[in-house]
Amino acid sequence: MAIDRSSLDRAVDDAGPDLSALAADLHAHPELAYEEHRACGSIAQALERAGLSVERELGGIATAFRARIGSGAAPRIAILAEYDALPEIGHACGHNLIAAGALGAFLALARHASELPGTVDLVGTPAEEGGGGKIRLLDAGAFRGVDAAMMYHPYDRDILSHPALATVRLVLTYRGAPAHAAIAPWDGFSALTACMETFRLIDSQRVHFRDGVRVHGIVTDGGQAVNVIPERAASVFLVRAPTLGELERIHAIVERCARGAALAAGVEVEIEARQGYKNMVNNVTLARRFGAALESLGRSPRETDPSVGSGSTDMGDVSHAVPSIHPYLAICDEGEALCHQRAFADCAVSERGFETARVAAKAMARTTADLLEDAALLGAVREEFTRQRRS
Ligand SMILES: [Zn+2]
Numbered sequence: 206m207a208i209d210r211s212s213l214d215r216a217v218d219d220a221g222p223d224l225s226a227l228a229a230d231l232h233a234h235p236e237l238a239y240e241e242h243r244a245c246g247s248i249a250q251a252l253e254r255a256g257l258s259v260e261r262e263l264g265g266i267a268t269a270f271r272a273r274i275g276s277g278a279a280p281r282i283a284i285l286a287e288y289d290a291l292p293e294i295g296h297a298c299g300h301n302l303i304a305a306g307a308l309g310a311f312l313a314l315a316r317h318a319s320e321l322p323g324t325v326d327l328v329g330t331p332a333e334e335g336g337g338g339k340i341r342l343l344d345a346g347a348f349r350g351v352d353a354a355m356m357y358h359p360y361d362r363d364i365l366s367h368p369a370l371a372t373v374r375l376v377l378t379y380r381g382a383p384a385h386a387a388i389a390p391w392d393g394f395s396a397l398t399a400c401m402e403t404f405r406l407i408d409s410q411r412v413h414f415r416d417g418v419r420v421h422g423i424v425t426d427g428g429q430a431v432n433v434i435p436e437r438a439a440s441v442f443l444v445r446a447p448t449l450g451e452l453e454r455i456h457a458i459v460e461r462c463a464r465g466a467a468l469a470a471g472v473e474v475e476i477e478a479r480q481g482y483k484n485m486v487n488n489v490t491l492a493r494r495f496g497a498a499l500e501s502l503g504r505s506p507r508e509t510d511p512s513v514g515s516g517s518t519d520m521g522d523v524s525h526a527v528p529s530i531h532p533y534l535a536i537c538d539e540g541e542a543l544c545h546q547r548a549f550a551d552c553a554v555s556e557r558g559f560e561t562a563r564v565a566a567k568a569m570a571r572t573t574a575d576l577l578e579d580a581a582l583l584g585a586v587r588e589e590f591t592r593q594r595r596s
Contacts, residue, residue, distance in 0.1 A: 214350040216313035224305040225559040231301035235290030240337030244288035262364035264345030272331040275321035285356035299359030309566025339519035357565040363506035365492040370445035372481030381472035383436040393434030399470035400438035406462035419445040467508040483521040498568040528590040533536035
């Protein structure tokens with residue numbers, strides 16, 4: 206017998222006050238990447254209060270966890286929770302609401318655990334903000350055997366299938382020769398000149414970038430004394446692109462600019478590339494099914510919205526491994542605030558934010574039930590995933 210969808214909704218509503226309290230508590234105690242001990246503990250306690258067991262330190266990561274319900278057999282669906290915050294601006298990305306929504310969906314499905322024709326995992330994924338928690342979990346095999354993965358993210362509008370950019374972080378360190386900046390500047394080779402020239406050369410290349418590419422950098426060392434020609438200078442760039450192919454091309458351009466600037470200034474440059482996140486490959490078949498659930502709950506999501514920019518997420522890496530969705534749901538009016546702004550942090554602890562977490566929980570619970578019960582849907586999701594991997 207099919208799982209009663211309205212019973213899933215009721216279960217989310219029943220858990221509503223606890224979900225809001227959890228979201229508010231996480232918001233009041235923001236924790237940075239890999240330090241989310243309190244958040245992790247609170248979610249685990251909520252699961253245990255519901256009689257569910259929690260596998261802590263998933264993949265050897267202190268602040269990752271997993272809970273599992275259902276038959277243990279395939280298909281297996283993963284619902285992902287994030288809970289890390291940002292330095293200075295706390296939960297300005299609303300990950301406290303991601304955690305509440307994921308927990309709500311899982312608790313609702315847990316009420317029907319004995320009826321589930323498959324398995325559902327709640328995966329606690331730390332350190333989305335730069336720490337790549339999901340990449341470490343992927344490497345540890347946490348998504349092996351998962352047929353589809355889903356999460357939602359707070360935003361200023363409802364979008365089902367929004368891009369997220371692939372990234373690579375480049376640390377550029379220049380080494381020249383110091384000299385007194387007044388007595389004998391001709392004896393020096395300025396590392397800072399090369400550092401600044403790199404920014405200008407990159408700007409000169411923007412005309413060749415494809416739409417959606419982002420290259421943004423900061424100077425992390427511009428010298429230490431104004432009367433010394435700087436011997437050392439350093440910058441960090443984040444290179445982002447809609448596809449891994451374009452990322453590779455832009456990465457090469459930025460390296461070329463750094464080497465050209467170093468050559469011109471007569472200094473050395475050391476380039477360190479650090480793996481970033483992969484672009485998000487949205488499974489549109491699954492995103493549309495999630496959208497249908499949202500519509501039945503009274504929301505009017507857009508499939509895409511090119512008028513709003515894209516960030517990056519380690520869910521992109523998950524989406525290259527298993528069929529995935531990462532829809533966005535409004536917690537404020539369109540244009541009122543966006544992720545990483547202080548005003549957005551306020552929205553992440555508002556009644557409207559809590560309401561969105563409940564809607565997301567219901568939609569994820571329904572979509573998960575659809576995936577478990579509807580073999581044709583899962584087949585179509587897999588087929589799209591295979592097609593995307595070939596292209
Ligand atoms: Zn975020």
